[in-house]
Amino acid sequence: MASMKIADLKKLLEREPLVPQAIVGEAIDLLAKHAGFPLESGQDDFDCYDGAGFELDGMPFALMRYQGHPADSSTIYLPRHLRDVADITAAVHRITSRLNIPDTAIVWERRDGPDL
Numbered sequence: 001m002a003s004m005k006i007a008d009l010k011k012l013l014e015r016e017p018l019v020p021q022a023i024v025g026e027a028i029d030l031l032a033k034h035a036g037f038p039l040e041s042g043q044d045d046f047d048c049y050d051g052a053g054f055e056l057d058g059m060p061f062a063l064m065r066y067q068g069h070p071a072d073s074s075t076i077y078l079p080r081h082l083r084d085v086a087d088i089t090a091a092v093h094r095i096t097s098r099l100n101i102p103d104t105a106i107v108w109e110r111r112d113g114p115d116l
Helices: 009-015 028-035 085-098
Strands: 004-007 018-024 040-043 048-056 059-066 074-079 106-109
Touching (some): 004 009, 009 040, 009 048, 018 059, 018 085, 028 059, 048 085, 059 085, 074 085, 085 106
Antiparallel strands (some): 004 048, 018 106, 040 048, 048 059
């Protein structure tokens, strides 16, 4: 089974450039409640956010919702250096599997718009 641990979101965002790679059609607070992870709130150059930082088998990622995004959505952010769509898709599905997010909850992922 994949090794996953919670990471300090603010520190993760400061040290690792992350890129949105999938949108889940579930509110971040509900995902946190069902998967049992704490939410952090903060603000960056974009907006205020709620989210959580993680490491899955050493790969940092974040699950976040910015204030300006729809309330019933959460975004999976992966390291910028991941560029291969197949690798991104595999990482997204490892994450959703580990967090018990059904594939049907993914409303968009990089393979749906690889040039965005």
